[in-house]
Each structure stands twice: as structure tokens, then as C-alpha cells.
Amino acid sequence: MSAPTARTAEPGSAAGPSPRPPEGAPASSRAREIEGYRGLAALSTVIFHVWQQYFRYDAGGSHPPVDNPFVGAAISLEVIDLFFVMSAYLLTLTYARAAIDGGPIRPARVFLFRRAIRIVPLYFLAVLVVWATRNPTLPGNWLDLVEHLTFTHVFDREQIFFTIGPTWSLSLEMMFYLALVALGPLAVRACRPLRQRSTRVAVCAAGCLLLFVGPLVWIALAHYAFGVPHTSWPVYFGPQARFGGFAAGMGLAVLMVGLGERGRMRTGSAWALRAAVLVSLYLLSLLSAPENALFTFFHPLASLLWVLLLFSTIHVRKQGQWHRALRARWLTYIGLISYSLFIWHEPIMLQLYKSGLLPTGQAGYPLATAIVLAVAVPAAVASYWVIEYPSSMLGRLKDKTGKPREFYPEPAR
Template sequence: MSTVSKARPATTPASKRSRSPEGAPARSRAGDIDGFRGLAALSTVVFHVWQQYFRYDANGVHPPVDNAYLGAVLSFEVIDLFFVLSAYLLTLSYARAAIDGGSTRPARVFLFRRAIRILPLYFLAVLVVWATRNPTLPGNWQDLVEHLTFTHVFDQQRIFYTLGPTWSLSLEVLFYFVLVGLGPLAVRACRQLRQRRTRVAVCAGGCLLLYVIPLVWIAVAHYVYGVPHTHWAVYFGPQARFGGFAVGMGLAVLMVALGDRGRLHRGSALPLSMAALAGLYALSLLSAPENFTFTFYHPLASALWMVLLFSTLHIHRRTRWNRLLTARWLTAVGLVSYSLFIWHEPVMLQLHKSGLLPAGQAGFPLALVIVLLAALPTAVLSYWLIEYPAGLLARLKDNSGRPRDFYPEPAIR
């Protein structure tokens, strides 16, 4: 999601920022990250409109497209990018504290701010969509309870009910609790170690272990027990998908460990970014039900997203790829990406129900335009009417968890 973390990397004082060839201070990495969010959100809309027009078959296979190369583009999944990006941003403070010392925010403050970020819009959307689809009580009450408690990801039948894409939010919320549990433990363990490289190795080893566990789960489920990929609770749950978060945590450790060292030059950064994108496309192209690439698609894709993020953020000078990511229209989409992620499916289904989308597979391009024209304004309104006001509540507490004093008493002269 999540698409959903809005944590920003710390910026350095203006006097210490690297400068572009023109002499202006280099832009913050926050613009690149917003660009990633925007691309991921738009790609998610394309993916779900495509699913609506080119339905999955009974075996859960990606909808057929005559041109395999075009099909690989349309079936390009970006949910792993949301996981990697969210984990990277939220783990940075723990990685800094564990490797270089310092403090972290109390768990209650972290969870309070995550709740303010996630819950108001999510709960509202779930209640609105569920009520429209269950006009008479009690309705499918179990579906409602599972969505409100983020447990629908464990239900084979209801995982994609109400708000289909939000199965990933269940994993996002679980990651928050894992991070506030393991993060402080890692910090305390590393404080006992004298050498910095040992602290880095401990943190990196922990991330690697968290990455390997889902690989083992997938391998055993698929090759030992023969569980088909349509068993959603097995392959969509945290036990199978946590590798994306582990990769993001590893990226945070890597970035903190390197600091300003090893920054990539244009001659290496752009080719590495393009190689990562080519690898992601190859995964999509080569995936076929139950083959190796399909079975391990998400762990492999997560690793490639990590490479792409590293080659985008850990650089000396900005590349054309960075300039694309920081285009105003794209960062604007990134700003409202969570609202777009939440509302695009209900908007699409309502347009379809009202007969406002063209019929037949040939109508897919026009349908995509119509859905975007309706979903983007909806996302903008949702951001300013729900997300932004709710976000102001996060300022009620400071980093130590104490209520902020917005009206300090005047100094006595």
C-alpha cells in the first residue's frame, strides 16, 4: 500500500546538502518517493480495470491478452513496491538508532500516528461500501467484522469482499506491530556491540531471516503439499508476503550503513534502474500458473523493487528517471495515492453498475480513461476532506508521546 506510509526521510541542513550541476540544492528524496507512490497507484488502477474487462478464469489465471508482451505490461503488479517502500520509510529511524545510536519514538506514538494515517479513511470506506452492498440487516456481518479488524486476509472466501485491494492493508497493519516489537529489540541488542560493522551485520542478518521465512513457506506449500495458487489465504497472508517488508527493512539498513558513501553516479544509477525495471517486466512476462517464476514472483519482485529504489535514492546527481518521478502531476497523484487506492474499485464498480462504462473487451482503453477521470477527483476530495484533517490529529503528540503545548505561556520578563 501499504501504499500507505507517508513518513519522509530526514533532510540535512541546507548548508550541507549536495548541489546540482546548476548550483541549486539537490531536491529531497521525498519527491522521488511521492513519484513512486503516484506510479504505483496509477498502475493499480490500470490493473483492476483490466481485471474487470478481462476476467480471471476458473483457475485464477491472469486474463488472456493476445499479445503476450502487452499482457505482461497489463498484468504488472506493484503491491510489492508498496510493501518495500513502506517498510523502508518506517524502519529508517530504528536502523539509525541500532547502527549509529540515538533514540526512537515510543511504540504508542508510532502506532498512534499510523492509526491516524490509516484508520479514518479506511473505516469510512468499509462502512460506506459494505452498507451499499448490504442494504438489509444483518447482511454479511462476518465480512464487515473481518474488514474492520483487518482479518479478512485469512478468509479464503471473503479476502476480496467489500474493498478488494485492501487485503494488503491487513499485512501493513500487522507489519506495524512486528516493527514496534522487533525494532526496539534490535536497538537494545546492537547497543551491546562495539563495532559498527557488527551492528550492521546483525541488522542485515535479521532482515535476511525475515525474507527467507516466507520463501520457505511458499516452497513447502507449493512443492511439498501441492497447495494451488488459488488458495488465497495461503499465498496472500503474511506468512507468504512478508518478504516485501523484510526487503524494505533491509534497504533501510543498507542506506543507513552506507550513509553518504558509495553514492551512484549517473553512469551507473540509470542503467541499474533500467535493469531493475527490465527484470520486473521479465518476471511478469515469464510468469505462468504454477511455474517457478509465478510461484516466487513476489519475493523476487520485492528484491528488484529494492534495487530500483536504491538506484533512485542513493545517488550523486539526479537522472532523467528522478526528473520523471518528481514531475508535478505525478507527485500530486502520489499525495492522494492512499485515497486513490481506497476508492478506485468502488468508483469503477459503481460506474459499471450504472452502465457508464463501455461494454466488451474492446472498451477497456475508454473505460480506463473514464475510471481515472472519476477516481482521481474522488481521491483529491477524499484527501482534503478526510486524510488531511485526520492527519492534523497526529500533531497532538510530540515525538515522546506527550501532548503538544500549542499555546505556551508568554515568557515572564
């Protein structure tokens, strides 16, 4: 697969949407609005990757498929950081409550077991199928296969976008899970001796801030001090550079627990904040270019903006039209199948393109997007019900403490 050319420039730049339901999250944090955001992000990911495909192949990659830069900025706005923020927010809530208010936490083995059964079965199957079709004769590219199956391809400049391009982000998801089960209990233990609730909130917030600043320092040093080009993918795509999105989501979880019911936004203020965030995201995409700082720090900045958008949705006094739109049944259903859509859409798009089933040329981009969605969405529906949902039932094999559940047969009647 040829080298990417778009802003994050990989053939699949979508972050892996965190498969639901989140561990330990209360009913309010599992609001259908979050599922709606996930559905929008999943659709945006497909649209972006078709755009990226045509950017690379149309006319030798000399121009994007949409000449109008203002339209192109909206199409090419990446949502990878929104996925990271939502994942970290939902999964950190339990630890934030435990650290700040003394709530319980699940054993790490239970958390990791349930995360694994949500992600690994579908991922392994897809990687094996796609790798086998692209390596019909043995030995094939065995390094690529091994690195994908061990979630280490994000550290390999040559293999990072092979097989299924977007799954580099799943490498970061898995590393975040390991970091969370290590740092979460440490935060809980550090906060227990503290008597003042405000002090516990401050300690947790300071930890999230440090986790956010670390990647900023790394990016600044890599780019400005050592002159590492942005095409050195592991330098700018690895956890040391991209953990800021997770840190921002963790900070949102701490903020929500710290505030509780206080400070809920009025309807007018919430709408104003949403409008400001959406305009800022658009301008960030429009003005970002390889020669400026907006490009260099695009993802940390986008992460903060996504946090504000989620905050203006979750922490409000009254729900309104914004929430009803996000709770639309079709949209939340896309959110439900978003992980399968994330996994399969790029292989489907590439196969359609190679088979000549997508229109060529700049004018063919809109129709190509419609065709990819028409094929990828039904495939994702089938994948969810045939693979994802049955594998998720394995989570019932263990209770909240990690002990095997005992299943008793129904008594004879």
C-alpha cells in the same frame, strides 16, 4: 464477488500505499522521488484492476482484454511489492539508525498512534459506506464487516476480497507496524553492546535476511511439499507468505544507513541498473505462469527488484533526468492522494461497471481505464482534503515523546 483469475487474482490486488509522511524519516528519505514512485504505482494499480475486471467479465473471463501478450505483461505487472518495500524502507530508517549509530527512536505508542490516524479514519469510513450499499437489508454479511474492521479478512478465504478488495494489503500493513515496533527495539538492544559498527550492520542485515527467507520457505513448503493450490488465498496472501516485501524494504533501510555517503552510484551505473531492473520486472511478468517457479515466487523476486530500483534512485552521486521526471508536480500530487485513490478506485470501478457506464467487450478496455481514472482521481482529491488531511492533524495532539501537546491561545493585542 467472484473468484479472481489474474496472477495474484484478487479483484483488488493493490497494496495499500503507506500514507505519508513516514515516521522518523529524515528529509533526504522523504525525497519527492519516493512520492513520484508512489504516484506511478497508484496509477498502475488502477490500470491493473481495470485490466483484471475485464479479464474476469469480458467473454466470460475466457481471455484477457489485451490479446497481445507483450502489451498485457506490461499492463498486468503488479506493484503491490513496491508499496510494501517503500513503506518498510521509510518506516525502518529510524530503527536502523538507532541500532547502527545510536540514534533515538520514538515510543511505540506514538508510532502506532500516528499510523492509525493516517489509515483508520478513511478506511473505516470507506468500509462502512461500501458495506452498507452492498448490504441494504440487515443483518447483511456481518462477518465480512467485522473482519474488515478488525483487519483480519486476509485470513478468511471467503471474505478476503469482499467489500473493498485491495484492503487485504492493509491488513498486512497493520501487522507490519506491530511487528516493527516489536522487532525494532529488540534490534536496538541487541546492537548496543557491539563495539564495531560493521558488526551492528551485519546483525541488522542478518535479521532482515531471516525475515525475507521465512516467507520463501513457507511458500516452497506450501506449494511443493503440500501441494496447496494458489487459490488458497490466506496461504499465499497472509503475512507468513507476503512479509518478504517488508523484509526487503527493511533491508534497504539497513543498507542505506550502513553505507551512509559511501558507494554512491555514478550516473551511468545508475541508469544501467534501472534499465536492468525494469527489463527484469517486465520479463518476470511476461514469463510468469501458474506452472512455473516464477509464478510461485513472483512476489519475493519482485520485491528484490524494486529494492534495486529504489537504491539506484536514492543512492546516487548526482540527480538527473530520472529524478526530475519523478519530481513532476502532477506525479507527486498523485502520490500525495494515492491512499485515497487506493481506497476508492475499486468501488468506483465496480459501480461504473454495474451501472453500464463502462464500455463492454475487449475493445472497450482502454476507454474504460480512462473513464475510471477520470472519476476516481477527482474523488481521491476530495477524499484527501476532506478526510485524510483533517484526520492527519490529530497527530499534532502528541509530541515526539507521546505526551499531549499544550496549545496556548494567541495573546491579545
